[in-house]
Amino acid sequence: MPVRAVELAEQFETIEKQEHAARLAMWVFLGSETLLFAGLFALYAAYRVMYPADFHQALAHNDTVLGTVNTVVLITSSFTVALAVHYVREDKSRLAALLLGLSVAFGMTFLVVKFVEYADHIHHHALPAGMYTMANAPPAGAVMGQTLYWFMTALHGLHVVAGMIMLGVAAIGCARRRYGRHRFIIVENSGLYWHLVDIVWIFLWPLFYLVK
Amino acid sequence: MIRAHVTGTKMLVSWIALLVLTFISFGISRVGLTGGAELAAALTISIVKTFIVLFIFMHLIEQRFANRLIVIVTFLFIVLLVTLTAADPMTRKTYPKTPDPSARPID
Numbered sequence: 001m002p003v004r005a006v007e008l009a010e011q012f013e014t015i016e017k018q019e020h021a022a023r024l025a026m027w028v029f030l031g032s033e034t035l036l037f038a039g040l041f042a043l044y045a046a047y048r049v050m051y052p053a054d055f056h057q058a059l060a061h062n063d064t065v066l067g068t069v070n071t072v073v074l075i076t077s078s079f080t081v082a083l084a085v086h087y088v089r090e091d092k093s094r095l096a097a098l099l100l101g102l103s104v105a106f107g108m109t110f111l112v113v114k115f116v117e118y119a120d121h122i123h124h125h126a127l128p129a130g131m132y133t134m135a136n137a138p139p140a141g142a143v144m145g146q147t148l149y150w151f152m153t154a155l156h157g158l159h160v161v162a163g164m165i166m167l168g169v170a171a172i173g174c175a176r177r178r179y180g181r182h183r184f185i186i187v188e189n190s191g192l193y194w195h196l197v198d199i200v201w202i203f204l205w206p207l208f209y210l211v212k
Numbered sequence: 213m214i215r216a217h218v219t220g221t222k223m224l225v226s227w228i229a230l231l232v233l234t235f236i237s238f239g240i241s242r243v244g245l246t247g248g249a250e251l252a253a254a255l256t257i258s259i260v261k262t263f264i265v266l267f268i269f270m271h272l273i274e275q276r277f278a279n280r281l282i283v284i285v286t287f288l289f290i291v292l293l294v295t296l297t298a299a300d301p302m303t304r305k306t307y308p309k310t311p312d313p314s315a316r317p318i319d
Binding site for chain 2: 020023024027028030031034035038039041042043045046047049050064068071072075076078079081082083085086188191192195198199202203205206207210211212
């Protein structure tokens with residue numbers, strides 16, 4: 001069964017303009033998403049400047065190896081998503097579906113590793129805000145560092161879940177041959193969202209795991 | 213409208229480059245550079261990685277300038293937001309620089 005070509009909505013003159021509008025809208029949305037995270041990165045910068053030693057203490061809870069494993073997992077998932085978009089454009093929808101499914105599995109792997117880390121933090125009482133308790137009362141900056149860590153990684157985790165849903169829907173569409181050479185903008189935009197999730201992690205990883 | 217085409221080979225090379233940069237970043241963090249240098253190195257590598265993802269994986273290299281403009285504007289907003297927010301505690305003349313958490317305003 002051939003893939004149905006995309007219909008032209010009446011407000012557009014050509015398919016090309018319609019697809020450009022869809023892509024442009026996705027970029028605007030990604031820009032606003034980035035600014036949401038930028039606010040948190042700004043807080044991180046300000047509090048790190050205020051409490052350098054306390055941040056060191058807060059971030060010492062994080063396992064660099066697990067964080068690096070997750071970085072490799074997300075980068076590889078970005079690669080498989082990019083390949084999926086490449087193949088759906090060439091009308092190889094089934095291969096694209098397979099690659100998107102693989103990317104969702106990578107997303108799942110990321111979340112499992114993250115939950116292992118969270119479980120370890122809970123075990124060590126390295127929790128956000130007033131819940132962060134240790135033998136001695138932790139200094140204010142360490143509490144702030146730990147709160148930012150939980151908030152930023154959890155918000156990123158929610159984005160991973162949202163991205164997995166989008167990729168899953170795109171994968172099903174590809175498997176059913178609903179998307180192909182003449183109809184791929186949904187697959188492409190889901191992919192763009194997933195790459196944004198990857199980019200955010202590219203910055204979270206050094207700030208919370210590497211630089212101590 | 214398409215200026216350059218992203219091929220499968222370019223994606224494969226980008227993926228390998230991203231992994232290599234990840235391990236370089238990991239390696240640098242093990243060397244034990246002092247404070248600022250370590251942070252600067254890590255962020256520089258992250259920015260390079262972001263460019264690879266943006267231009268190759270997100271196909272920005274083959275898109276219209278309108279889409280690139282959004283990335284440029286977003287980047288400028290982030291720089292503005294982060295530098296201004298961090299500039300406040302960095303340039304404070306109050307003493308001590310780090311607020312005392314037990315300090316309370318007089319009722």
